Amino acid sequence: MVQAWYMDESADDPWRPHRAEPSRPVDLEQLRKLGVLYWKLDADKYENDPELEKIRKERNYCWMDIITICKDKLPNYEEKIKMFYEEHLHLDEEIRYILDGSGYFDVRDKEDKWIRISMEKGDMITLPAGIYHRFTLDEKGGCWGLVPTL
Template sequence: MVEAWYMDESSEDQRKPHRLEPSRPADLELLRQLGVIYWKLDADKYENDPELEKIRKERNYSWMDIITISKEKLPNYEEKIKIFYEEHIHLDDEVRYILEGSGYFDVRDKEDKWIRIFMEKGDMVTLPAGIYHRFTLDEMNYVKAMRLFSGEPVWIAYNRPAEHLDARVQYVKFLTQTA
């Protein structure tokens, strides 16, 4: 089961857990209220997994690729890690399925506080269009992930502030409806 918690305000290495003291967990229901959807799948059979195929069909995730994020595999690694960790939104959902390794997705809650979601092998998450988020590796410095999109991939990240974008406006409207 995925683990999530509210983050501290420390400027220490972004790859550390950054748990509040005392710890303040964030459960799946809270994530669901933010529009974050989570699945636990068998990453060892991702190439022929009927459960993954069912999710892809139901949610129209028609495009897929696999990315490996490590110093050895990702060109311009240091630059990319900094870019991934800048707070941003997308105009489309961001869908990631962890096949190997681990890392963190951070999302903002309704009060603009950071929640850190620890993602490891078998975890799949959909972050809704318009949610402020960021990604970083953990101290293992390695993740292999499947990226899924509805239609053609869109790689544009809009750094904060992005309140004027329709995806953000729609997301804020969604938050007020789930309050």
């Protein structure tokens, strides 16, 4: 199951967990109240997964592409990693499904505090339009296989 928590105020290495002290976990209901939805799927069968197909149909997602975030596969890797970690928002819903690897999505709550969502293979989230967010790899430093699905 996905884990989420309020972050500390440190500007150190973004790949670290940055858990606030004392720890302040965030559950799925709190994320739902922010409009962040979560599913756990079988990433090994994403091409023919009936559960993913059902979600896509219910939410009218009609296309997807795969982004591999890895030094040897993503052009301008260092630049892209910095760009992904810059706080931003979108005018449309953002959907991310992790096919491989692990990392973090950070979202701002209603009081502008950062919540870190630890994501790994099989995790899928949607972020509502207009929510400030960013993402990065974690200390494992592996590759992410991301499917932006819309």
